[in-house]
Amino acid sequence: MMTNSQIATLLRHVAASYTIQNEAKFRFQILAYQKAADAIESSPTEIKDYIASNSLDSLPGIGESMKKYLEELIETGKVSHFEVILKDMPEAFFPLLDIPSFGPKKAFKLVSYFKFKDKNTVLDELIEKARNNEIASIEGFGEKSQEDIIQAITEFHQGVNKNSRMVLPFAQEIADKMLDYLKKSSAVEKVYTLGSLRRQKETIGDVDIAVASLHPKEVIEHFCAYPYKDRIIERGEASASLLISGGKHIDLMVQPPDRFGSLLQHFTGSKEHNVKLREFALKKGLSLSEYGIKRKGSDTVDAYSTEESFYSALGLSYIEPEIRENIGEIDLAEKNNLPKLITLNDIKGDFHLHSNYPIEPSHDMGRNSMEEMVENAISLGYQYMGFSEHNPSVSKHTSPQTALLLEKRYKKIEQINEKYKKDIRVYSLLEVDILSNGDIAIDIIAFDYLDAFLVSIHSSFSMPRDKMTERILKGLSHPKAKILSHPTTRLIGKRPGIDVDWDKVFDFCHKNNKAMEINSFPQRLDLPDSLVRQAKTHGVKFMIDTDSHATEHMSLMRYGISVARRAMTTPDDILNSWEYNKFNDWLLNS
DNA sequence: GCCGTTTTCGGCCCGACTGTTTTCAGTCG
CATH class of the missing domain: 3.30.460.10 (Beta Polymerase, domain 2)
Known part of the structure; x- marks a missing residue:
């Protein structure tokens, strides 16, 4: 099985080989392979899944040929066309490409000059040559670049074990x-x-x-x-x-201030947005840079002090930074059809809050009392909120014991509603584990003490896709199960997401009025933006929650908002931006 | 090799900085 990042690396190796063989001749193939590599690397969906759903060409930069190559790669583990291109390149050439400041030319020159053979030792051998002062005399190199090589490889070794982002x-x-x-x-x-x-x-x-x-x-x-x-x-x-x-x-x-608009635009990126924007501008005879806009045939560069005026000069409405990712935003801006993105001010409630109320939960408790969290929610201007502690642990309680704990908690929440009724409505929710067989961790006799509940996966993360999909659908099938919390369960840089047929889950949610959570915790951000975009095309609605285990976590909402904005969602898509009555109706009656 | 409101051919973003040169090549974003 090849991961997306391994496939991207392979494509970059092909591009590098083309560069060495004949850069002028293959100029545009090189660009195409690099663009395809970028697209694949930044895609959260595995290439094999694109192939399975026959949607590979929905990735920008993947056309007819690349599609065939990737299909061959997934099917057979290799691509004969690539092997021909790569066959004359020494294997010691490729590790050097990972070193910042090394491109194909420099890497190939050094590998050829010293006749390095071994991909596992080439970095050490090269440092050795530099220390022995054998590089400075090579044409095109000098004392400084010899030193720079030692520094670049050393820093690479130091940084390689750390999370790079x-x-x-x-x-x-x-x-x-x-x-x-x-x-x-x-x-x-x-x-x-x-x-x-x-x-x-x-x-x-x-x-x-x-x-x-x-x-x-x-x-x-x-x-x-x-x-x-x-x-x-x-x-x-x-x-x-x-x-x-x-x-x-x-x-x-x-x-200078009078050119600041074009600088902001240029340096905000993304690279893909800028490339697309410049291609778009070229068709109108305009050339873009950080200095401004140059009309074809003219030598002067018009200055723009704001981004709004810069985009406007191209005939585009202002594009919010979060969506400058070449995801169709330029087309929408041209038609003045950009969605009005959700903002933090639109949010009227938080639904994933862990207080320290003692129900002997299966996972970690919150640090603050219900009252403290309610008062914080009121100060944030919320109209409604929900407590969703983890369910009482399954192994330590019988089903009637769990029901009793939840009954006591329900009465507590009723008291809180009485106390704060002028300011806010508080719902009795729960974050309920979906066990590995798809059963949920509470019994039907406890349902009476809950307005609704969130379901989530906290164990058995590596199950086959079919089983995992079935598990989630079963967990969501209870009428009061309204939200799938941190759906992929990923932890950024630590744990990949679970393997699920998301289209199937999203369809189910749309048909049955279930919501996907956008979990705001910076290590989660789950659903990720690309899956939010995908879910939105199925008509799915979302809850942006903080998953707070302390009052100060409640301000993390802004990060969930960012995810939602990057997915081009509007207040209509985000349930907890809805007016109370409409929201209440969805939660309790849909 | 990709792509399309100049569509199935003929284009393909734009510039900064560094080191090794004396006008430029390589790399990066």
């Missing part, structure tokens, strides 16, 4: 620290976080920052003097880049 709050913290630092310089007029952090992608590689200033030199000077840097990676007139601890980069770009 950060979860959002971690990256935000790095960015905020730098923003505070930059604001100390009087040369800085405006400063923004851009790149994937501005687009609120679920994980962040590098932190990108833009500054508006009439004195770029001073700004770069100040930036490069950042006390928490490991070293300066590059330093130019309008941009610079720092390495900070953990192998992360902070990249900076500077433009």
